[in-house]
Amino acid sequence: MAEHLFHLKANWPGVRNDIGTIETLNLKTEVSIPTEMDGPGIGTNPDEMLLGAAATCYIITLAAMLARSGVEKESLTMESIGVVDYTNGIVTYKKIIHKPEIVLTEGMANKRSIVERLVLKAEASCMISRALQGNVEVTAEAIIK
Template sequence: MAKHSFHISTEWPGLRNDTGTLSSEHFHTKISIPPEMDGPGIGTNPDEMLLGAAATCYIITLAAMLERSHIEKKDLTMTSEGIVEVEKGVITYKEIIHRPILSLGSAASEKDIALSKKLMLKAEQSCMITRALKGNVSVKVDPEIHM
């Protein structure tokens, strides 16, 4: 069994409503509490980072599945929404909704369209991040295919 480690460095020099930094080998950004949670909203935050992890994992997984299935795509874009609930002062990440938009070439057959839609739904189940969230955060896909 192969194992991989990923590394992040964080620095938080102040108190609750201050800002810190988040760094890895490939990025460096400021972090703070989002304004929706009475923070300064500077840089990114844990909620966006979780949504970003789920979104990037999903879209990369979908692109790989389309490639392996020899589906010729013109374009693949997506918006994702993270829904957080506050109840009695407890903040809970409840749901992620991915809205991928896949544009296929004009030569795409009905079979290609059907397989693409199946893969758009299956990619969510195949994504490592979604599997890590399973049982805690609901992840849904609302796919759209264009010709």
């Protein structure tokens, strides 16, 4: 087994509603609490970053599975929605909904049932989805054309 280490440096110079920074090998950005949670809404925030991690893991996993199954596509795009409950100062990340749209190349209509299975399998196979399992519900609702 080979472990991969990912490093992140964070700086938070102030109190709750200040602005901090994070930096990884390929990402450097400001972070703060979103306006929806009574924060300044500058840069990104943990809610968006969790959604981004889940979405990128899912779409990459789905693309790899489609390719391995011989499914040719014109495009693969996706909208993902994170559902966060913020009640009485308590934040709960409830659900992530991935909505991939897959446009198959001509002659691939016979692969539609395979694509439908892979849409669900990719969600169950994605490393981030597995890490969230039992805490955050993750679903996929595909549009296949």
